[in-house]
Amino acid sequence: MQDELKPTGKPLWQALIGAVLTTVYLILLLKVEEQSEVIGLLAGGAVLLLLLTKTGHLGGIGNTLHSREGALNLLVILGTLAIVGFFYEDHFTLLLIATVMLYVLATLGLNLQFGFAGVLNFAGASFFGIGAYTAAVLGAHTAVPSLLIILVGGVMAALIGCVLLLPVLRTRGHYAAVVTIAFALLFKTFLEVNDILGGPQGLQVPSMKVFGWDFNNNVALGDSVELSFYFSYIIVILLVLIAAFVLVRRVERSWIGLNLDALRLDETAASCFGLNIVRWKVTAFLLGNFLIGIAGALYGMVGGFVAPTSFTFADSLILVSIILLGGIGNVWGLIVAAAIVVIVPEKLQAIQEYRFLLFGGLVMMMLLFRPEGLLPRSVRRYFPGGAER
Amino acid sequence: MTNQPPANTTADAAKGKPLLMARGLTKRFGGVVALNELDLDLNVGEILGLIGPNGSGKTTFFNVTTGIYAPNGGTIEFDGRDLTGFSPQQVYHAGIARTFQRSRLSLPLSIFDNIMIGNHMRLTQGLWFNLMNRRAFRQEYEKSFETARALVKIFDPPLADRLDEPVAGLPMIDRRRIEICRALISQPKLLLLDEPSAGMTHDETAQLMDDILHVRGETDGLTIVIVEHEMGVIERITNRCVVLNFGSKIAEGTFSEISEDTEVKQAYLGIE
Numbered sequence: 129m130q131d132e133l134k135p136t137g138k139p140l141w142q143a144l145i146g147a148v149l150t151t152v153y154l155i156l157l158l159k160v161e162e163q164s165e166v167i168g169l170l171a172g173g174a175v176l177l178l179l180l181t182k183t184g185h186l187g188g189i190g191n192t193l194h195s196r197e198g199a200l201n202l203l204v205i206l207g208t209l210a211i212v213g214f215f216y217e218d219h220f221t222l223l224l225i226a227t228v229m230l231y232v233l234a235t236l237g238l239n240l241q242f243g244f245a246g247v248l249n250f251a252g253a254s255f256f257g258i259g260a261y262t263a264a265v266l267g268a269h270t271a272v273p274s275l276l277i278i279l280v281g282g283v284m285a286a287l288i289g290c291v292l293l294l295p296v297l298r299t300r301g302h303y304a305a306v307v308t309i310a311f312a313l314l315f316k317t318f319l320e321v322n323d324i325l326g327g328p329q330g331l332q333v334p335s336m337k338v339f340g341w342d343f344n345n346n347v348a349l350g351d352s353v354e355l356s357f358y359f360s361y362i363i364v365i366l367l368v369l370i371a372a373f374v375l376v377r378r379v380e381r382s383w384i385g386l387n388l389d390a391l392r393l394d395e396t397a398a399s400c401f402g403l404n405i406v407r408w409k410v411t412a413f414l415l416g417n418f419l420i421g422i423a424g425a426l427y428g429m430v431g432g433f434v435a436p437t438s439f440t441f442a443d444s445l446i447l448v449s450i451i452l453l454g455g456i457g458n459v460w461g462l463i464v465a466a467a468i469v470v471i472v473p474e475k476l477q478a479i480q481e482y483r484f485l486l487f488g489g490l491v492m493m494m495l496l497f498r499p500e501g502l503l504p505r506s507v508r509r510y511f512p513g514g515a516e517r
Numbered sequence: 518m519t520n521q522p523p524a525n526t527t528a529d530a531a532k533g534k535p536l537l538m539a540r541g542l543t544k545r546f547g548g549v550v551a552l553n554e555l556d557l558d559l560n561v562g563e564i565l566g567l568i569g570p571n572g573s574g575k576t577t578f579f580n581v582t583t584g585i586y587a588p589n590g591g592t593i594e595f596d597g598r599d600l601t602g603f604s605p606q607q608v609y610h611a612g613i614a615r616t617f618q619r620s621r622l623s624l625p626l627s628i629f630d631n632i633m634i635g636n637h638m639r640l641t642q643g644l645w646f647n648l649m650n651r652r653a654f655r656q657e658y659e660k661s662f663e664t665a666r667a668l669v670k671i672f673d674p675p676l677a678d679r680l681d682e683p684v685a686g687l688p689m690i691d692r693r694r695i696e697i698c699r700a701l702i703s704q705p706k707l708l709l710l711d712e713p714s715a716g717m718t719h720d721e722t723a724q725l726m727d728d729i730l731h732v733r734g735e736t737d738g739l740t741i742v743i744v745e746h747e748m749g750v751i752e753r754i755t756n757r758c759v760v761l762n763f764g765s766k767i768a769e770g771t772f773s774e775i776s777e778d779t780e781v782k783q784a785y786l787g788i789e
């Protein structure tokens with residue numbers, strides 16, 4: 129009965145044009161500085177989106193890509209590379225893109241916890257911070273290789289997250305939410321008063337080094353072209369992001385994803401069919417924090433600097449709002465929402481100060497008028513594109 | 518579900534001992550005594566009707582048996598084991614599956630997913646298997662899909678081709694059927710049905726009962742307890758009935774025996 133409402137699929141070439149247009153649009157948006165142009169682009173983009181939705185093109189292309197997932201994956205990766213390639217020497221824009229990607233990585237973890245298992249975590253930025261501080265400390269005082277440090281950042285976040293396990297497992301009421309908020313506040317205070325971790329001033333994070341190559345050097349291609357050092361970071365982040373994306377997708381498309389959905393939707397019924405609630409909540413919580421910690425470690429290395437002010441409760445709220453905006457449980461929605469939440473306030477200086485207010489309003493509007501988010505999650509397909517059945 | 522070994526091949530079953538024995542089972546909610554010193558035996562392979570007026574403790578009996586509530590007193594023995602104080606998970610693994618009075622399907626999930634929730638004990642749950650060994654996972658998935666499809670086909674052949682649709686869009690009768698499939702997929706020894714026909718028309722109810730009898734015929738020896746308000750249904754499908762009132766057993770016997778019972782008539786006062 130829902131099929132009748134769905135717009136019909138469009139041919140793949142339309143999806144291709146859509147991808148090219150989106151890429152060009154994003155390049156323009158990242159390029160312009162003049163505030164009037166930014167506003168014009170944003171308004172134009174919104175109007176165009178509305179029009180394409182009304183004509184059914186957007187939904188149709190969405191359907192096509194939904195059934196051709198390989199094409200979608202490829203288009204997104206190529207689009208990202210095109211944008212990154214365009215800004216190859218622009219430090220500022222590349223850092224912005226890296227930030228979007230790291231937010232996506234972190235919210236992938238949060239999505240495992242909240243979107244799949246229904247476990248609230250309002251301390252996302254703290255676990256992000258644990259990863260970043262791990263990178264700072266290990267990078268400065270040990271000879272642990274950079275790639276290993278990234279993993280350790282994830283492990284540290286998961287380990288320290290264990291102190292929250294008891295409250296998180298107690299689901300009745302909003303107990304878990306309150307305790308994670310308390311953790312986020314405590315974490316920031318702890319960083320501020322801890323001199324070993326640099327106190328309020330924070331710490332320098334040594335750059336990433338892989339096989340003797342220092343990532344803080346620009347890359348010269350021939351005589352005339354010099355790639356920003358952020359370019360190399362973005363390539364690493366992209367690889368990690370793809371791996372994390374595949375991992376989260378596999379979780380979703382396995383009995384584990386089913387377990388998490390089952391316990392989120394009805395714990396009692398799930399128990400009556402043998403599901404070990406504790407085991408799966410813990411799995412989701414630890415795995416989620418692991419991804420958030422990895423994102424944090426990369427963030428520390430890319431920025432070269434960590435301070436308590438980067439990991440506040442407000443930042444945790446931003447992470448949660450990305451999930452709510454994007455569509456709870458939908459991994460593609462995270463990308464769209466993270467791009468909006470990170471890029472728009474950066475480009476539109478007028479709203480920078482009010483961004484928390486605006487996000488709050490946006491999330492409330494969303495919950496009121498489109499509670500399933502921009503890109504609602506669809507029914508699980510274990511092997512999309514496969515010829516089963 | 519065809520070609521499966523009989524569900525009950527235990528030593529106790531062979532000796533003719535009851536499959537389930539409840540003794541002195543008591544459950545209180547504050548001042549309300551929902552189950553009062555209940556003794557109840559279930560014979561292997563029978564369909565027992567559990568009846569009684571509203572609030573007489575039928576659902577509570579299911580909830581205590583399946584470990585959702587711990588009893589305040591008494592014991593439950595199932596298949597030769599003491600089940601008293603078992604968690605719902607342990608009860609499920611012991612071979613008891615149930616449906617809920619108010620349908621408790623996961624509405625955003627597909628029909629297939631909902632049925633697989635009931636198949637938990639037969640699905641490989643390891644992280645490595647699920648995330649890294651996709652080839653083996655796919656085999657298990659395809660096998661499970663066929664099993665689920667065959668089971669749904671018994672209840673509603675057209676529905677068996679729509680297993681990837683979300684449950685939210687389905688009418689009540691289909692939801693009830695899926696809930697029963699979710700309980701049956703693990704091949705339990707005992708099936709507890711709590712008002713499976715609630716919200717259905719007379720004809721749909723008759724149809725559903727036929728299907729239940731049909732499935733039972735194929736699973737050779739499945740024991741069923743059914744809570745049902747429609748006496749025609751009880752008369753048609755049960756071998757034996759237990760009547761509860763205020764948490765106590767007030768009568769026990771075949772349907773014709775209990776329907777002659779004066780205490781039962783009083784308890785139902787006008788209903789029967």
Ligand SMILES: Nc1ncnc2c1ncn2[C@@H]1O[C@H](COP(=O)(O)OP(=O)(O)OP(=O)(O)O)[C@@H](O)[C@H]1O
Nearest residue numbers: 546549551569570571572573574575576577578618
């Ligand atoms: N979780 C609970 N908390 C408090 N009281 C409860 C609870 N569950 C059941 N009761 C009470 O226990 C008594 C028995 O309820 P139960 O649901 O077992 O009755 P029932 O026979 O299933 O009735 P119905 O035919 O209406 O489904 C009722 O008085 C009910 O209010």
Ligand SMILES: [Mg+2]
Nearest residue numbers: 575576577618
């Ligand atoms: Mg009841």
